[in-house]
Amino acid sequence: MKKNQSKISIKDIAQELGLSITTISFIINKKAKNRISDEVIQKVEAYIEKVGYKPNSAAQSLRTGKTKTIVFMVEDISDPFFSSVAKEMEKLAFDSGYKIIFCSTDNKKSRAIELISMFKDRQxxxxxxxxxxxxxxxxxxLVSENQIVxxxxxxxxxxxxxxxVLNNYGSTKRAVEYLKNQGFKNIAYVGLKTELSTLTDRFDGYKEAVREANRENLSLLISFDDVKSEVGNKQFEEFLELHPEIDAILFATNNLAITGLKILKKKNIQIPEDIGVITFDDRDLFELHAPAITVMSQPITSLAKEVISGTLKLLKRKHSIQDKIQIVLDGELIVRKSS
Structure with a gap:
């Protein structure tokens, strides 16, 4: 029967096996190779397994300077895109001996600053x-403080x-070109009023695609805080009334699409007979919607793999001067009945 592991210390193990504390510490911290015989290593590991000893994580952090934790700080961890990436990342990180702390900023600078301050204290x-x-x-x-970012x-x-990141510019151009090739002539874009690269790249991709096709720029940008509000709903309704010629809409985010679909239903606008629809980021409800909604899907598994593997590489090389890890992945257009 295993003893209570909380009462077992390295000193106890050393005394029980007649070895030095240094020897036990080297073996526990995987630093025994070429220093201690295989026979002694096996003896100690067998005893540790028998008594159920677990190293004190706080003490290990003091010795190694590492907490084996990674922060994943996003706009909204409950958003299906971020939560799906988080789920994939968690397993990959765990398999490499790291745990991930998830948190949301709600796209608020003050909240992000407060969170970073807390995580600095936790090292x-x-x-x-x-x-x-x-x-x-x-x-x-953060970078100037030699933090891994x-x-x-x-x-x-x-x-x-x-x-x-996703190739937002190129993915948006492909979505617009697809709508054009399907025969849609007046393609609108509904996005967010922001300077964030994700959304500015998508808007730039849209503008370039309609310019190349000699089509009119029919765009609506809604403030982040208005997306799920009556203000945002009203802006979208007025946009549709101002531009009755619109025959297709590309939504820049899944939340915008959800709002837009509700308004289209309210106004009895049929999809795709009256207006074709594409949105960024797949969600179960888009596949289950009648008709199913065409999406520009982000490669969740690849994104998670790249961001974790890249972060682990940075952790291994720490402060050495090497090329930056900069990965851009393409989206996948999943065609459904809405377009």
């Missing part, structure tokens, strides 16, 4: 951050940071 090993608006100075501060979903064009 986390790395930060994977989807930065809120106007947050570049805070990212620069990986940007996810958003990046800064004028700064050389590590990042893993």
């Amino acid at each position: 986390v090993d790395a930060y994977i951050i989807t930065p809120p608006e106007d947050f570049q100075d805070e990212i620069e501060q 990986m940007l996810f979903d958003r990046f800064y064009r004028d700064a050389d940071y590590n990042y893993v």
